[in-house]
Amino acid sequence: MTGNEDVLLVHGGTPLEGEIRVRGAKNLVPKAMVAALLGGEPSRLRNVPDIRDVRVVRGLLELHGVTVRTGSEAGELVLDPSNVESADVADIDAHAGSSRIPILFCGPLLHRLGHAFIPGLGGCDIGGRPIDFHFDVLRQFGATIEKRPEGQYLEAPQRLRGTKIKLPYPSVGTTEQVLLTAVLAEGVTELSNAAVEPEIEDLICVLQKMGAIISLDTDRTIRITGVDRLGGYQHRALPDRLEAASWACAALATEGSVYVHGASQREMLTFLNTYRKVGGAFAVEDDGIRFWHPGGPLKAIALETDVHPGFQTDWQQPLVVALTQASGLSIVHETVYESRLGFTEALNQMGAHIQLYRECLGGTPCRFGQRNFLHSAVVSGPTKLQASELVIPDLRGGFSYLIAALAAQGTSRVHGIELINRGYENFMEKLPGLGAKVEAA
Known part of the structure; x- marks a missing residue:
């Protein structure tokens, strides 16, 4: 492509x-x-997408002395942590400004080096993601944390120790922090009210392959028995259920048909049920799932987002675009991120009828109900969408704007598409392959 990328x-x-x-x-x-930082031997990771978050983490690992090379098959990385070392503060800051992943380096670096530095963190602006959870957890393991002008400096004067932690909310990031820290900590760590998303279970599988001892109970309690050392792993990453759902919603909103190779039914059960209720059709096959609009009107629904196994918040934004084409009033109650419905303002400019409310318009009150956040939406449809000037606000909202532009009449200018590269591999090549008419401005 030429022009403004x-x-x-x-x-x-x-x-x-x-x-x-x-x-x-x-x-x-x-x-x-x-x-892989935690291991004493190289690790081999397969099914790796070429997205910006992967490039950011690769750069940070290499700054800390980890050798990262591509493997023999496409989408394979070999990570060798034999020579982990401290990295320059300015270099870390330059690599990490656009991602929240660096905070997960804390536990592994404290185990390997005895200290870690975390710069200011970026990420999508969709509501509070307090990193204080992370630092509180690390203090409970025995880390000391000093706030400096350029970021946070952490030290582990002695070996980190297992602890009992109860999360006020099943935070994915904090659960990952505990897992990556507890596996080499002395003694047993018990984490209550943990996140149990499929990606968390897959990370537990990775750590178990390395030699960790981790049990996951049915009441959202994870117990980790610390070990003295870990080895490497060989692992094939589970498929991206959030990207798969985004393409499914694009097929629905544009009245098309998209076969998503690599999509897995098991991790998408809740989404698939909702997709069918709206009026979308799908067929699960050996290598993926085909999604299509079967014709006829789509149906309005009532929807609440929730932590797994509920309807994932990252599925909500793409689906809302499709709901603008459904007959009747759809109600969407966002309970995970308080500001995730802000993207609907641009949809209204395109002709959608979406009204936001501070009240909980779902079956159960949520933690945002008394805090004056516009976290519920009523979508009235169907409405024809018209082309518009769009500025991408965040990763999922950005792809949702792309879906809206594809479904709309006329030519839209979508600004900030680089943000979509954080989580959607080669989407600029995939779009023309699906018949989309797109070009750089």
Whole structure:
């Protein structure tokens, strides 16, 4: 493509038709790469997507002396942590500004080096993701934390010790922090109210392959018995269920048909049920799932997001675009991120009818209900979408804007598409392959 690589012209109104492939989950692969730091031998990770978060973590690992090379098959990385070393503060800051992943380096670096440095963190602006959870957890393991002008400096004067932790909310990031820290800590760590997303289970599988002892109970309690050393791992990352769902919603909103190679039914059960209720069709096959609009009107639904096994918050934004084409009033109650419905303002400018509310419009009150956040939405449809000037706000909201532009009549200018590269591998190549009419501005 030529022209402005960060602005995409989208000529809408054409159904997406064809096949694409999703690789390993964005919410697992970078964390599995960090886990390699804990090992005494090289690790081999397969099904790695070529996305920005992977490149950020690769750069940070290399700064700390980890050798990272591509393997013999496509999407394979070999990570050798034999010579872990301290990294320059300025170099860390330069690599980490656009990602929140660096905070997960804390536990492994404290075990390997006795100290760690964490710069200011970036990420999607969709509501609070307090890193204080992470630092509170690390203090409970015995780390000391000093706030400096350039970031946080952590030390482990002695070997970190296992502890009992109860999370106020099943935070994915904090659960990952505990896992990556507890596996080499002395004694037993008990984590209550843990996140149990499929990507968390896959990270537990990675750590178990390295020699960790981890049990996951049915009441969201994870117990980790610390060991003295870990080895390497060989692992194939589970597929990205969030990307797969995004393409499914794109097929629905544009009245098209998309075969998503690599999509897995097991991790998408809740999404698939909702997709069917809305009126979407799908067929599970050996190598993936085909999603399509079967014709006729889509149906309005009531929807609440929740932690796994509920309806994932990252599925909500792409689906809302499709719900603008459903007949009747759909109700969406966002309970995971308080500001995730802000993206609907741009959809309204395109002709959608979406009203936001501070009240909990779901079956159960949530933690945002008394805090004055616009976290519920009523979507009235169907409404024809018209092309617009769009500025991408965050990763999932950005892909949702892309879906809206593809479904709309006319040509939209979508600004900030580089942000979509954080989690959608080669999407600029996939779009033309599905018949989308897009070009750099």
